[in-house]
Amino acid sequence: MAWVDTVVQGLLLGGLYALFATGLSLIFGVMRIVNLAHGDFSILAAFLAVVTVESLGLHPFTALALIVPVMAALGYGLQRLVLNRVLGRGILPPVLVTFGLSIIIQNALLETFSADSRRLNPGGIETASVPLGHDLAVGWFPLITLAVAIAILAGLQLVIDRLPVGRAFRATSDDPETAELMGIDNRRLYALAMALSLAIVAVAGVFLGIRTTFTFASGPDRLLFAFEAVIIGGLGSLWGTLVGGAVLGVAQTVGAKLSPGWGVLTGHLVFLAVLLFRPQGLFARARRVA
Amino acid sequence: MTSVAPSAARRVGLATAAVGLAVLVCLPAWGDPSTMRILVEFITLLVLAQMWNLLAGYAGLVSIGQQAYVGLGGYALIVLADDLGVNPFLAVPLAGLVAAAVALPTAMLVFRFRGGYFAVGTWAIAEVYRLLVANTTGLGRGSGRTLKAVFSLSRESREVATYWLALAVGLAALVAVYLFLRSRHGLGLMAIRDSEPGSETLGVDVFRTKLGVYVGVAFGTGLTGALIYLNLLRISPDAAFSINWTAYTIFIVVIGGIGSLEGPLVGTALFFLVREMLSDFGAWYMILLGALAVGVMLAFPRGLWGLVAERWDVHVFPVQRRVPVEPAGPDPGRIRP
Numbered sequence: 358m359a360w361v362d363t364v365v366q367g368l369l370l371g372g373l374y375a376l377f378a379t380g381l382s383l384i385f386g387v388m389r390i391v392n393l394a395h396g397d398f399s400i401l402a403a404f405l406a407v408v409t410v411e412s413l414g415l416h417p418f419t420a421l422a423l424i425v426p427v428m429a430a431l432g433y434g435l436q437r438l439v440l441n442r443v444l445g446r447g448i449l450p451p452v453l454v455t456f457g458l459s460i461i462i463q464n465a466l467l468e469t470f471s472a473d474s475r476r477l478n479p480g481g482i483e484t485a486s487v488p489l490g491h492d493l494a495v496g497w498f499p500l501i502t503l504a505v506a507i508a509i510l511a512g513l514q515l516v517i518d519r520l521p522v523g524r525a526f527r528a529t530s531d532d533p534e535t536a537e538l539m540g541i542d543n544r545r546l547y548a549l550a551m552a553l554s555l556a557i558v559a560v561a562g563v564f565l566g567i568r569t570t571f572t573f574a575s576g577p578d579r580l581l582f583a584f585e586a587v588i589i590g591g592l593g594s595l596w597g598t599l600v601g602g603a604v605l606g607v608a609q610t611v612g613a614k615l616s617p618g619w620g621v622l623t624g625h626l627v628f629l630a631v632l633l634f635r636p637q638g639l640f641a642r643a644r645r646v647a
Numbered sequence: 648m649t650s651v652a653p654s655a656a657r658r659v660g661l662a663t664a665a666v667g668l669a670v671l672v673c674l675p676a677w678g679d680p681s682t683m684r685i686l687v688e689f690i691t692l693l694v695l696a697q698m699w700n701l702l703a704g705y706a707g708l709v710s711i712g713q714q715a716y717v718g719l720g721g722y723a724l725i726v727l728a729d730d731l732g733v734n735p736f737l738a739v740p741l742a743g744l745v746a747a748a749v750a751l752p753t754a755m756l757v758f759r760f761r762g763g764y765f766a767v768g769t770w771a772i773a774e775v776y777r778l779l780v781a782n783t784t785g786l787g788r789g790s791g792r793t794l795k796a797v798f799s800l801s802r803e804s805r806e807v808a809t810y811w812l813a814l815a816v817g818l819a820a821l822v823a824v825y826l827f828l829r830s831r832h833g834l835g836l837m838a839i840r841d842s843e844p845g846s847e848t849l850g851v852d853v854f855r856t857k858l859g860v861y862v863g864v865a866f867g868t869g870l871t872g873a874l875i876y877l878n879l880l881r882i883s884p885d886a887a888f889s890i891n892w893t894a895y896t897i898f899i900v901v902i903g904g905i906g907s908l909e910g911p912l913v914g915t916a917l918f919f920l921v922r923e924m925l926s927d928f929g930a931w932y933m934i935l936l937g938a939l940a941v942g943v944m945l946a947f948p949r950g951l952w953g954l955v956a957e958r959w960d961v962h963v964f965p966v967q968r969r970v971p972v973e974p975a976g977p978d979p980g981r982i983r984p
Contacts, residue, residue, distance in 0.1 A: 391763030393711065442945050448762035452709045453901055453944050456766070460894050461937040464930040577890060581774060584767045618788075622778040625771060629756060636759050 362493055367610035371603030372503030376561035377583035378598040380554035386593060387526050387550040390451040394459040396579030398555055399562030401462055402428050403571055406563045407475050417477040421563055425556045432555030436548040466573035477566040502564050509557060514595055585628040591638025600639055660963035671814055675807045683810040687878045690817035691871050696899040696911035697824050698867040704906035705836050706860040711893055712769030715776045716746040716865045718887035720872025722780060725882060728796035735796045736812055739873040746869020750862045777888035791883030809877050816874055820867055825908060828966040898940045904950025908964035913952045
């Protein structure tokens with residue numbers, strides 16, 4: 358029964374990883390760049406939650422109402438002022454600028470909040486659990502995380518499939534020049550995509566901060582897990598990232614159960630195995646918006 | 648097409664370099680150990696920068712995972728020298744070979760990614776190597792190991808030998824990159840950078856050229872990693888496989904000027920200057936360097952050296968080629984109707 362428990366925990370962890378992966382995948386789908394500061398933005402959001410919770414006395418979930426718009430605005434401004442300038446100039450500039458941002462955010466967090474690890478306190482829900490059968494119990498918080506992840510993925514799918522902005526995302530993703538000729542302002546659209554991406558990753562960061570402790574240096578790992586979930590699931594598949602996140606989550610929890618130091622490493626090795634034997638991922642799709 | 652004729656700037660550059668090199672070789676006679684240690688650090692960062700510049704600036708392989716080879720080189724030095732009894736100074740180039748041997752299968756995996764995903768992919772692989780080392784008992788697990796093979800030497804002779812080795816490595820790296828870029832393969836590489844499909848139709852083997860550069864750069868980076876830990880003596884997985892190695896390197900190359908040999912030199916000098924000036928302000932020097940790198944990337948994509956080279960047309964290490972301008976009037980070599 359202990360193994361079933363491990364696998365269930367891993368599957369639920371996958372919901373959190375899918376949240377991280379979705380924003381990364383959306384940005385790559387719409388403008389073909391990888392935001393190397395993606396993980397650091399989630400940690401920035403988690404620290405913003407710490408400040409909001411401590412200064413305003415809010416519950417972390419309520420704090421999201423403040424943090425998500427702030428991060429979305431940050432994403433919009435960042436794209437407009439910085440990232441739009443490096444698009445279309447080859448692969449080097451976007452990689453370097455987002456990597457530079459990653460290092461800047463990490464060191465700014467270190468200077469502001471010190472190297473101490475932090476955690477968000479949601480007031481007891483993180484330890485509450487639902488019994489499933491006589492040996493198995495599932496935590497309320499991982500269940501809520503998975504439910505939120507599914508809701509966000511479904512919402513994003515709806516936006517992409519049904520709304521005008523989603524149609525514009527698809528058009529620009531397929532052919533930016535023609536989309537521009539049809540009256541789409543690509544630069545504004547990219548800013549909207551980045552705003553959406555950082556809004557989602559802000560939610561992911563706050564949920565991460567409730568689930569586990571974090572420090573200024575926790576960002577890069579989040580980026581790598583998000584990237585691995587995207588590749589395992591298959592580029593361009595929104596629901597694939599959920600499966601990719603679940604596979605990664607199960608690999609990590611099973612690996613950690615085998616030997617404490619092997620959790621993250623097992624996740625990486627499963628990712629490498631997928632890359633080796635099924636490089637297109639489990640659910641590759643031709644269309645590549647998120 | 649012909650190479651650029653030696654210019655005045657190049658002659659001045661070569662003369663300065665010769666005098667500078669003579670001064671550097673004789674430094675142990677009067678310099679103090681701390682100067683030598685800083686110079687070893689300067690040279691190792693410069694070589695890392697030259698290697699990354701070749702990889703990203705010329706081959707278009709924007710790797711964020713070069714710390715993998717710094718760490719592997721450092722650990723290879725300790726295993727070769729302490730466990731296998733190889734002379735530690737001889738173990739430094741051998742560590743480069745170990746890194747190159749690991750780079751070959753690694754390339755088969757990371758070459759599946761393009762552009763931005765190549766960058767994250769190399770980063771993920773570097774983490775795999777860090778975790779593998781951190782979980783290996785023989786390598787000291789998370790707490791790392793100390794290089795003991797050099798304890799039999801006196802402190803002074805160890806420091807002088809390390810310094811001279813670093814000097815030789817720094818010079819060899821510069822000459823090797825320069826000669827490579829001026830060679831047929833270097834021309835092919837620059838053709839790939841300018842247009843991959845175009846160079847392929849002209850007969851450049853894109854895959855093999857890129858693979859060769861990736862493995863060669865891993866050799867240089869691994870060798871430098873071994874040199875770094877020959878100087879530091881104490882290694883741990885978190886430090887040896889730290890993303891900071893790549894961050895320093897990238898900031899140096901971007902600020903100095905990517906895609907030129909002079910750029911990394913300018914960048915390394917600036918890096919040391921900023922670090923010394925802000926040594927009392929903790930992590931602020933990394934924030935400043937990061938902001939500077941982002942700013943330079945946005946405003947001057949060819950870096951500070953690019954500004955100088957464009958403004959005054961100076962090239963200390965000319966690797967660019969130009970189409971000679973044909974004189975006006977009838978060309979005797981051409982068949983006229």
